[in-house]
Amino acid sequence: MGIHIIKMPDIGEGIAEVELVGWHVSVGDTVADDQPLADVMTDKATVEIPSPVVGKVVALGGNVGDVMAVGSELIRLEVEGAGNARADAAPARPSPETAGGQAEPAAPAPAPAPAPAPATPASKPEGQAHAESSTRAAAEPVTATATPAPVRQPGERPLASPAVRKRAWDMGIELRFVQGRGPAGRILHEDLDAHVQGQGAAVPAARSGYSERHDEQQVPVVGLRRKIAQKMQESKRRIPHFSYVEEIDVTELEGLRVQLNRKFGTSRGKLTLLPLLARAMVIALRDFPQINARYDDEAGVVTRYGAVHLGVATQTDAGLIVPVVRHAETRDIWSLAAEIARLAQAVRSGKAERDALSGSTITLTSLGALGGIVSTPVINHPEVGIVGVNRIVERPAIHQGAVMARKLMNLSSSFDHRVVDGMDAAQFIQAVRALLEQPALLFVETP
Structure with missing residues (x-):
C-alpha cells in the first residue's frame, strides 16, 4: 500500500487560489476513480474536483471555508502500489477529521511533544483547543442512550454534507450542538431528527411571542456569500x-x-x-x-x-x-x-x-x-x-x-x-x- 497525494489543480484563467466550499468524502471513506472529492469556488464558479485514483481517504488538506493555493495538498489517499508520496510524510494541513481519526493505520501519530504549561480554555490557541476536544471525543466511550450533544469550539465546523447543512439551516439548528454518529463524527440526516426529538440535545421550551430571547447564531461568511460580499464591497468602494x-x-x-x-x-x-x-x-x-x-x-x-x-x-x-x-x-x-x-x-x-x-x-x-x-x-x-x-x-x-x-x-x-x-x-x-x-x-x- 502507498500514499497518493492529490493537490489543488490549476483550474485555469490565471487563478492562484480557491475557496474550499464542500467535501464529498471524509476520512475512512473509499473513493472510486473520477468520484467527486470536493467543491471549490473561484471568482466565477463552483468547480467539482474528482479523484484520479482509487483509494481510501487518510487525511483532508483543509476545512470548508479555507482559501487554498493552487498546488497545495487537497487530500491524501491510501492506494494500491507505491503511490506518489512517502507514507510517513506529514500532511500539509491536518483537518479536524484527521485529528479525531487516530485509528487510521496509514498516518502514524507523531512523537509526543513536551507537555505545555497549563492554560485556561480562553487562552488556548484555536487549533490546540480543537485538537484536544477531538482527542477527548475519540477517547470517551459512546453509549447507546442519551448521548449528550458535543460542545464544539466557536470556530470549529462540524462534519456534514451540504445537504445536511442546508436542512439544518432550514430547521434552524446550529450544527455544532448536534451529536454526529457518522464516520469521524459526521452529522447525518438522522442525527438532525434525533436532535429535534431531544435525543441529541435538549429541545428549547416553547415560548410565547412576548418571551425574552437570548439565542444567537454565528453564520460564517464563506463560499458564494463571501464572493458576493467581496464583490459588493469592491463595487461600492471603487465606483461613485x-x-x-x-x-x-x-x-x-x-x-x-x-x-x-x-x-x-x-x-x-x-x-x-x-x-x-x-x-x-x-x-x-x-x-x-x-x-x-x-x-x-x-x-x-x-x-x-x-x-x-x-x-x-x-x-x-x-x-x-x-x-x-x-x-x-x-x-x-x-x-x-x-x-x-x-x-x-x-x-x-x-x-x-x-x-x-x-x-x-x-x-x-x-x-x-x-x-x-x-x-x-x-x-x-x-x-x-x-x-x-x-x-x-x-x-x-x-x-x-x-x-x-x-x-x-x-x-x-x-x-x-x-x-x-x-x-x-x-x-x-x-x-x-x-x-x-x-x-x-x-x-x-x-x-
Whole structure:
C-alpha cells in the first residue's frame, strides 16, 4: 500500500487560489476513480474536483471555508502500489477529521511533544483547543442512550454534507450542538431528527411571542456569500454611484405580452417582462455606447462594446449570481426569454459553465413582485451601468386627458459617475421608456 497525494489543480484563467466550499468524502471513506472529492469556488464558479485514483481517504488538506493555493495538498489517499508520496510524510494541513481519526493505520501519530504549561480554555490557541476536544471525543466511550450533544469550539465546523447543512439551516439548528454518529463524527440526516426529538440535545421550551430571547447564531461568511460580499464591497468602494428613477406606463406592453403568450405561448414559449425590457435596452444602447462599457480604473481605460453581453441578476438558494446572455443584440424576444430561463435554471442547479458567469457589459436586475417602488442597485464592477426593475402597480393616472386605471412601473438604475454623465444616463432611460411605452417599436428594425 502507498500514499497518493492529490493537490489543488490549476483550474485555469490565471487563478492562484480557491475557496474550499464542500467535501464529498471524509476520512475512512473509499473513493472510486473520477468520484467527486470536493467543491471549490473561484471568482466565477463552483468547480467539482474528482479523484484520479482509487483509494481510501487518510487525511483532508483543509476545512470548508479555507482559501487554498493552487498546488497545495487537497487530500491524501491510501492506494494500491507505491503511490506518489512517502507514507510517513506529514500532511500539509491536518483537518479536524484527521485529528479525531487516530485509528487510521496509514498516518502514524507523531512523537509526543513536551507537555505545555497549563492554560485556561480562553487562552488556548484555536487549533490546540480543537485538537484536544477531538482527542477527548475519540477517547470517551459512546453509549447507546442519551448521548449528550458535543460542545464544539466557536470556530470549529462540524462534519456534514451540504445537504445536511442546508436542512439544518432550514430547521434552524446550529450544527455544532448536534451529536454526529457518522464516520469521524459526521452529522447525518438522522442525527438532525434525533436532535429535534431531544435525543441529541435538549429541545428549547416553547415560548410565547412576548418571551425574552437570548439565542444567537454565528453564520460564517464563506463560499458564494463571501464572493458576493467581496464583490459588493469592491463595487461600492471603487465606483461613485448615482441613481436615476423613472416611471413607465407599461399598460400597452403588458397587453401585448398577454396577446403574444396567448398566440405563441405553446409554440414559442411564454414571455415575462424581462426579455421585453432586455430588447429595449439592446436597442437603446445603440445610441449610448458609453453605457455598454467596462471601466478599468487602474489603467484609466474605458472599453465600449458593440456586442451587448447582458448580465441578468438571478437569485439562487446560495445567493445572487449574474449569468450572462451572450450577444443579446442578435436575439429576438423569444430567444432572449429562452436563454434567460436556461441560464437561471443552470445557476440554480449549480451547473452553469464558467464562461456563462463572466464578461457582462451591462446588467439587468429585478425582484419581480417584490421589487418595491424604488431601489438603488449596485453596479456590477467593472461595468458602468445597471438597470433595476420595480414591481408593476395598477393605479389611477391621467391618460389622453382622462383619469383611468393604468399599469405603472419604475425603473431604478445606477451609473458610474466617473464615465457616465447624468444627462447621458437620463437620455438612455428615456429611450428605454419610449420603447416600452410604444412596444411595437421593439419589433421595428432600422438600418
